[in-house]
Amino acid sequence: MSNETETVPQDEMHLTTSMFYILLALPDGPKHGYAIMKEMEEMTEGQIVPGPGTLYGSIKRLLKARMIVESEDRPIRALDDERRRYYAITDYGLRALATEVGRLEKAVRLARAKAVFGET
Amino acid sequence: MTGRLISKSAVVRLASLAYRAMVLALYPAVFRAEYEQEMLDMFRERCSEIYGSGGTAQVGRWLLPTFAEEFRNIYKEYRDIMAETPKSNRNTRGAMSLGIVFLIGTWGTIFFLANEVLPLLSDWMHGSEAGFLPGLLLVLINASFVVRAVTRSKRFEYVAGMAAISNIFLFAGLIAIHTGALNLSRGFEFNLFSGGMALLMQGGLIWMHGRLMWHMRGEDLIHTNLLVQTGG
Numbered sequence: 001m002s003n004e005t006e007t008v009p010q011d012e013m014h015l016t017t018s019m020f021y022i023l024l025a026l027p028d029g030p031k032h033g034y035a036i037m038k039e040m041e042e043m044t045e046g047q048i049v050p051g052p053g054t055l056y057g058s059i060k061r062l063l064k065a066r067m068i069v070e071s072e073d074r075p076i077r078a079l080d081d082e083r084r085r086y087y088a089i090t091d092y093g094l095r096a097l098a099t100e101v102g103r104l105e106k107a108v109r110l111a112r113a114k115a116v117f118g119e120t
Numbered sequence: 121m122t123g124r125l126i127s128k129s130a131v132v133r134l135a136s137l138a139y140r141a142m143v144l145a146l147y148p149a150v151f152r153a154e155y156e157q158e159m160l161d162m163f164r165e166r167c168s169e170i171y172g173s174g175g176t177a178q179v180g181r182w183l184l185p186t187f188a189e190e191f192r193n194i195y196k197e198y199r200d201i202m203a204e205t206p207k208s209n210r211n212t213r214g215a216m217s218l219g220i221v222f223l224i225g226t227w228g229t230i231f232f233l234a235n236e237v238l239p240l241l242s243d244w245m246h247g248s249e250a251g252f253l254p255g256l257l258l259v260l261i262n263a264s265f266v267v268r269a270v271t272r273s274k275r276f277e278y279v280a281g282m283a284a285i286s287n288i289f290l291f292a293g294l295i296a297i298h299t300g301a302l303n304l305s306r307g308f309e310f311n312l313f314s315g316g317m318a319l320l321m322q323g324g325l326i327w328m329h330g331r332l333m334w335h336m337r338g339e340d341l342i343h344t345n346l347l348v349q350t351g352g
Contacts (some may be wrong), residue, residue, distance in 0.1 A: 032158075033162050034161070034166075037166070051163075052155075052158075052159035052162045053143070053190040053193030053194070054193055056158065056159055057151075057193045083157065083158075085158065
């Protein structure tokens with residue numbers, strides 16, 4: 001992970017669903033595009049499986065926002081596919097993810113308070 | 121031996137070919153340069169996986185929403201490019217001109233298919249063959265713009281010139297056809313209207329083609345062309 005120290009600006013915090021799940025797929029280590037897609041499929045139980053355009057479009061935006069970087073860390077030679085590029089989350093990306101998760105938690109708390117889930 | 125009618129490799133190859141030609145080719149050149157190979161690899165892997173889970177039918181069901189999703193992404197990529205391009209560098213008039221060309225081309229093509237080609241097919245032996253050739257030409261001419269835009273190859277530069285010249289011939293042909301059509305049984309008013317509209321369309325096309333040939337060249341033309349096609 002890179003050592004960027006900026007804070008996450010409020011107006012740059014908006015993450016699309018795909019961007020959110022891409023970031024969520026990366027804290028446990030760098031992954032290539034297909035592995036990110038598989039992880040997203042697993043995390044969302046098949047509900048979110050991005051196509052190549054959605055995935056790489058989001059990757060492009062996350063790279064531009066410096067929330068992820070192309071990683072130099074590659075798996076051992078036997079598991080490595082040289083054609084693939086691996087992506088890793090940056091500290092800035094982690095903070096953006098944490099901020100988004102916090103925002104979602106707050107929304108869920110609010111929804112519970114308003115009995116959206118049918119609770120009393 | 122899978123027992124399936126079409127082999128996995130054939131299905132994956134065909135789907136990948138379609139994906140490359142119909143989807144990847146439409147992405148902006150900068151995006152393609154960066155991600156084309158990875159996207160294609162990912163598509164192949166996914167396609168192969170889908171085939172494994174449900175065969176050709178499942179791949180077919182998966183392709184439609186996948187392609188639809190891709191077209192939305194293509195739009196987003198061009199929108200990003202537009203947002204990043206300083207207003208002073210935008211060729212808004214050129215883009216609008218191309219938009220109108222495509223609008224006219226599409227309208228003209230549909231018009232002729234409905235007006236000339238379809239009646240001909242239903243009454244092949246007795247109908248007016250005269251309508252078939254211009255209808256087909258119009259389709260090909262306007263398709264040539266798409267081919268050039270998709271391939272982005274300078275080798276296809278000549279297509280625009282050919283399209284402009286062909287349209288002049290087509291224009292002349294249409295005058296003859298619609299003059300003749302006045303005598304057919306559809307009624308004077310209908311043919312006057314259809315002929316007039318077609319001539320107007322073709323006139324517009326020729327003007328636009330000429331204008332584009334003079335004012336825009338190469339990548340600029342293709343780039344703007346695609347911007348218009350994708351609503352960027």
